[in-house]
Amino acid sequence: MTRTVYVNGEYLPETEASVSIFDRGFLFADAVYEVTSVLNGKLIDFEGHAVRLARSLNELGMENPISKEDLLEVHRELVRVNEIDEGLVYLQISRGADSDRDFVFPDPEKVKPTVVLFTQNKPGLAATVKPMKVISIDDIRWGRRDIKTVQLLYPSMGKMMAKAAGADDAWLIEDGFVTEGTSNNVYIVKDGKIITRGLSNDILHGITRAAVLRFAEEAQMEIEERNFTIEEAQNADEAFFTSASAFVMPVVEIDGKALGNGAPGNVALRLREIYLDESLKKAV
Template structure:
């Protein structure tokens, strides 16, 4: 039986209850985080907690617990669920109001919920074969740096990908790739690795940031700039990063093969580096 955390209590996930008047449900007035767990420990936890704090501050929401206590709860969840490999999902909303109104009542108590998902990503089949990506217009709002629970556009993009026989969608704005529906987009050129710089136009990916730092430490040049779909189609390699996929090769975009149609040496090497980093630094 999966154990979750809700507003100070550990209880079976099936027994968790959140009010229908919760502003996360009614207005998507909330934020979330997803942290990977490897060997029962949290991967890159400090980066995820820092991003949680940034997202909360951006919408004027105070964390109900100090970051160190949130981390302790996540570790306890991993222990109680015997989670060796998988994810911990955290969602924080402004809380349940007395009625539905665009303006929240003052002094609402936020809703904080966390639960676990077992998932294989160290030795996943997709890591060995690579994935297919399709492109789709980016329909989201302009504050994409906030990890908002308002994920309708991303869910629609994922559906487009599945209907096209792909595993991820790259969203495109003004001819340039912004990011994946649930990942950061990268390509490889003769000069090194290219990924979009962080701004309000994209989410600052924790896995992507750690991976680019690892690359630069080893003398691999990383260009932080936008790139077009055409440039991606002509790249020697492409890949994505996220907490749930780590580093995963993209072997086709819109049905067109990238490189030789198999995971390339750069993405393979960076995946190895990231996994080594994740295991050594997990808490």
């Protein structure tokens, strides 16, 4: 089945969609993105993704070319025409395509942003719980990880390093402390306490992270936002990560060392259950 995608105001078959070779997203990774999950044909945490999108664009001095209301309508239409029950909607906005390649930003009066959206069908997305094994690697990314840009080469390399080591993902280490996963926020649990790095420019301000911590607090779970080392993580009772596409996923091994009894922890599994239940109630 050929997907219908959205490019600059048009719904098109994916085989007919294209952007300019001079688009700055292609030439400079001068673009931001969001990924919104779809469960039961409805969008999860759309409001949070829309707010973060606006923030990322603002941090890069980029015009927001589409209103939140119109963006919601595009998401819903793509979900409808592509018959997505469980899956993802990917959104990317670049600074646009100038007439030639130049490091200097183009005049926003002359060059308008490029807006692209497409869906990914993921049957069983909510039901999939995979105990994850991770390795640690140096964090050598740029310093503004709080902006959700498409500069994802090193995270992609990190996932390939993990695959080569027989693991599922990598946790990034900077100045001796864990920052985040290649595409997720990370947590450890010790004596019932959830520990995760605090918000700053060093990590992405995860939409799922915010929701999960709010639900954990409402469930009267203890939370501590602070830095932690990979050694502390290896000696934790359990660990997990959160993202829009994985929700809450348990981690059972770090750099070859099993956590606890080597099985998904109760805190991670309970938070996943709460997150899915509560998010579905508010889905649009």
